[in-house]
Amino acid sequence: MATVAVQTAERENYLNTEYGIKSWLLTTDHKRIALLYLLAITFFFFIGGFFALIIRLELLTPAGDLVQADTYNKMFTTHGQVMVFFFLIPAVPAVLGNFLIPIMIGAKDLAFPRINLFSWYLLMVGGVLMMYTILTGGVDTGWTFYTPLSTAFLNTHVVTAALAIFIAGFSSILTGLNFIVTVHRMRAPGMTWSRLPLFVWANYATSIIQVLGTPVLAISLMLVALDRVFHFGFFSSTCSGSTRIRRYTS
Amino acid sequence: MFETFPLWPQRASSMAGNVDALFIFLLALCGFMCIAIFIMILVFAARYRRTKGREAEQIEGSNVLELTWTGVPLLIFLGIFVWGAVIYFMERTPPDDSAEIYTVAKQWMWKFQHLEGQREINELHVPVGRDVKMIMTSQDVIHSFYVPAFRIKQDVLPGRYTVTWFRATKAGTYHLFCAEYCGTAHSGMIGEVVVMEPAQYEQWLSGGPAAPLAETGKQLFMSLGCSTCHRFDTQGRGPNLVGIYGKPAELEDGRTVIADDNYIRESILNPHAKIVAGFKPIMPVFQGLVSEEQLNALLAYIKSLSQPPQGTAGTRNTPSTSPSGQQQMMQVQ
Numbered sequence: 001m002a003t004v005a006v007q008t009a010e011r012e013n014y015l016n017t018e019y020g021i022k023s024w025l026l027t028t029d030h031k032r033i034a035l036l037y038l039l040a041i042t043f044f045f046f047i048g049g050f051f052a053l054i055i056r057l058e059l060l061t062p063a064g065d066l067v068q069a070d071t072y073n074k075m076f077t078t079h080g081q082v083m084v085f086f087f088l089i090p091a092v093p094a095v096l097g098n099f100l101i102p103i104m105i106g107a108k109d110l111a112f113p114r115i116n117l118f119s120w121y122l123l124m125v126g127g128v129l130m131m132y133t134i135l136t137g138g139v140d141t142g143w144t145f146y147t148p149l150s151t152a153f154l155n156t157h158v159v160t161a162a163l164a165i166f167i168a169g170f171s172s173i174l175t176g177l178n179f180i181v182t183v184h185r186m187r188a189p190g191m192t193w194s195r196l197p198l199f200v201w202a203n204y205a206t207s208i209i210q211v212l213g214t215p216v217l218a219i220s221l222m223l224v225a226l227d228r229v230f231h232f233g234f235f236s237s238t239c240s241g242s243t244r245i246r247r248y249t250s
Numbered sequence: 251m252f253e254t255f256p257l258w259p260q261r262a263s264s265m266a267g268n269v270d271a272l273f274i275f276l277l278a279l280c281g282f283m284c285i286a287i288f289i290m291i292l293v294f295a296a297r298y299r300r301t302k303g304r305e306a307e308q309i310e311g312s313n314v315l316e317l318t319w320t321g322v323p324l325l326i327f328l329g330i331f332v333w334g335a336v337i338y339f340m341e342r343t344p345p346d347d348s349a350e351i352y353t354v355a356k357q358w359m360w361k362f363q364h365l366e367g368q369r370e371i372n373e374l375h376v377p378v379g380r381d382v383k384m385i386m387t388s389q390d391v392i393h394s395f396y397v398p399a400f401r402i403k404q405d406v407l408p409g410r411y412t413v414t415w416f417r418a419t420k421a422g423t424y425h426l427f428c429a430e431y432c433g434t435a436h437s438g439m440i441g442e443v444v445v446m447e448p449a450q451y452e453q454w455l456s457g458g459p460a461a462p463l464a465e466t467g468k469q470l471f472m473s474l475g476c477s478t479c480h481r482f483d484t485q486g487r488g489p490n491l492v493g494i495y496g497k498p499a500e501l502e503d504g505r506t507v508i509a510d511d512n513y514i515r516e517s518i519l520n521p522h523a524k525i526v527a528g529f530k531p532i533m534p535v536f537q538g539l540v541s542e543e544q545l546n547a548l549l550a551y552i553k554s555l556s557q558p559p560q561g562t563a564g565t566r567n568t569p570s571t572s573p574s575g576q577q578q579m580m581q582v583q
Contacts, residue, residue: 070434142431148408149391153357153433236409 028113034099036120037090044086044127047134051079073140074156080143085165086127093210094119094175097203101179104197106188111181119174126168133160147235151227159228162221169218176210179203262424262445263400264417268337270401276330341402344415348383351376352463352546355386355393355406357432358439363546367460372441374426376418377451383415385511385549389542394430397443403429411511418445467551470544479533488533489526495556500527514549 010016014031024032054075058066067075098116102109110116133139139161141150150158183196183204196204223234261270351374352363362370376382386395388408395414396403399422404414428439446454471477479488489499494509502525507513516523518540521533540548 069437073431073434073436140434146392146431149431149433153391 026117028109028117030098030102030109030113030116033113033116033120034095037094037098037123040120040123040127041087041091041095044082047131048079048083048087051075051082055079070140073142074138077140077142078134078138081139081161081165082130084143085168086123086130089168089172090123090175093172093179093203093206094123096199097175097179097206101182101200101203102186104200105183105186105191107182107186110178111186112178115174116178119171119178122171122174123168126164126166126171129160129164129167133157133164136160145221145224147224147227150224151235159225162225166218166221166225169214169221172210172214173218176207176214179207180211183207260399260422260424261401262418262420262422263397263402264419265337265341266399266401266419268340272330272333272337275333279326341414344383344413345381348381348415350383350385350550352543352550353384353386353395353406354542354546355388355395355428355439357390358428358435360395360426360428360439360441361543363463363543364455364460365463365550366455367462367466368455368458369460372426374441374443375451375454376443376445377448378418378421378445379448381415381417383413385411385413385546387411387515387542387546391432392430393428393432393439396427396429397424398427399424400443405430411515413511418443421445421447421450463547463550464554465551467547467549467554470540470548471551474536474540476548487529489529491552492555495553497556499524501525502527502529511549514552515545518545518548 014029017029018027024036027033027036054067055072058064058072058075060066064072098110101107137157139154139156139158141154141156141158141161145158145162150162183200187196223232226232227234227236261267350365354361354363360372360374362374364370368375384395384404386404386406387410388406390408392408393406394403395406397416400416400418402414402416404412406412422445424443424445426441426443428436430436432439471480476488479486480491481488482490482492484490495514497509498506499509499513500506505524507524513524519537520535522531522535525531
């Protein structure tokens with residue numbers, strides 16, 4: 001009886017309000033979405049970390065005795081792409097930002113909770129495509145996709161990798177947009193701009209960069225994919241394109 | 251003093267000291283700030299620890315203090331920026347009388363063409379004390395010309411020329427790396443820069459039966475039929491190329507461009523991109539018809555039509571730049 005009394009007295013929170021996988025996969029609660037992001041980036045952290053481990057093991061000796069040169073190139077490319085686009089970029093804004101920003105500014109949730117969940121799904125779609133790329137042979141462009149190496153000189157899965165990052169990019173854009181609107185419109189009375197915690201300011205600035213910068217990155221990756229598939233010559237110096245466009249936009 | 255430090259890389263160019271000075275300054279500044287911050291953390295943690303009977307005080311802030319800690323770092327950062335920019339521009343601006351060496355990078359080797367005609371692969375011979383300008387292009391993907399002992403690193407791009415320069419100060423053999431990931435055997439795209447005393451270099455130059463690069467360019471100029479239209483008078487169907495290098499060229503659309511390396515390159519490969527005022531777009535496209543090495547030879551020849559012979563300590567003159575070379579061309583017309 002005493003146990004039952006304690007359980008009924010427990011306050012309802014975001015963890016115990018609902019149970020079951022469906023309640024997590026369809027949640028619009030910013031704290032639950034933050035935890036979903038935490039799970040996702042932890043998974044990708046271990047994937048990226050695994051490739052880092054292979055790289056370091058290979059570098060124990062100068063000779064290529066663990067993996068061949070082309071495999072090694074795939075290892076550091078995949079390490080970079082997974083760590084940058086599926087761990088580093090979502091880590092602070094999507095996990096900590098999602099969890100803390102509404103609490104810190106006195107808002108009940110983000111401005112667009114459904115878009116928030118949609119952003120997580122976009123990251124997942126990008127992540128699945130990235131895993132497909134890895135499992136079907138990988139990519140060896142280097143994480144920067146510099147052209148014309150990535151468009152005309154390699155025969156690995158550049159298109160699916162570029163698409164994966166393109167889709168994940170929209171997750172960042174929508175999350176950034178969500179944070180900007182939330183910080184502008186949903187601050188509690190008395191929470192003036194000068195009283196905003198430093199973390200919120202930092203996330204706000206990051207969100208602006210995400211909204212302005214990520215579309216450029218995403219579009220340039222789409223151009224890489226289109227260039228490979230349709231040979232448009234966007235980055236080819238022999239077709240009045242420029243190899244430098246990709247560098248400037250990465 | 252840092253040269254004796256075991257981990258310090260060799261220093262063998264006139265620019266290396268400048269780069270090292272900036273690096274040492276940044277290292278010292280970061281080290282000082284790092285130590286200062288850790289000391290402050292420890293001091294504050296000890297001094298402001300929880301003590302019985304002591305209440306925290308509300309701090310209202312100080313505008314003077316905030317302006318100071320904003321302004322002082324800003325000035326320091328601006329100083330670092332200006333210092334870095336000065337070095338950057340020094341590294342990007344070769345002296346006028348530099349010896350020129352053409353470089354073609356490809357997966358996965360470095361090819362060098364000396365004006366005197368010598369060609370090398372993955373090995374570059376240069377004299378001590380001579381300004382050397384590297385005119386570089388790639389025939390496939392992006393590479394990067396990196397000589398740590400000279401403290402220079404310059405990207406080498408396909409479809410255009412990029413330039414860097416150095417003056418070696420110490421004879422010896424130094425590493426040359428590609429510093430831009432360029433495909434499967436990128437790590438094997440390495441070479442050596444052999445810095446020689448001027449007398450030795452002279453000897454090395456005279457070692458092989460090589461035709462000067464401009465002379466090779468002249469032969470190409472004639473064999474490709476360029477000389478048919480680009481005559482050395484005003485009657486040609488194409489512009490007279492004597493004296494055009496480095497000068498402004500008026501275009502058909504009213505723009506004016508400087509006839510530099512990249513302009514000449516584009517005018518050969520894709521002549522319709524920029525039409526010189528008063529001429530018709532009748533020149534055939536040479537994209538895919540001439541190799542990068544041939545293009546360099548043509549460029550060297552066209553440049554030779556615009557400048558007096560370049561000859562200084564450690565290098566021989568380039569014979570085809572002489573006025574008599576131009577005389578011969580006029581006779582060909």
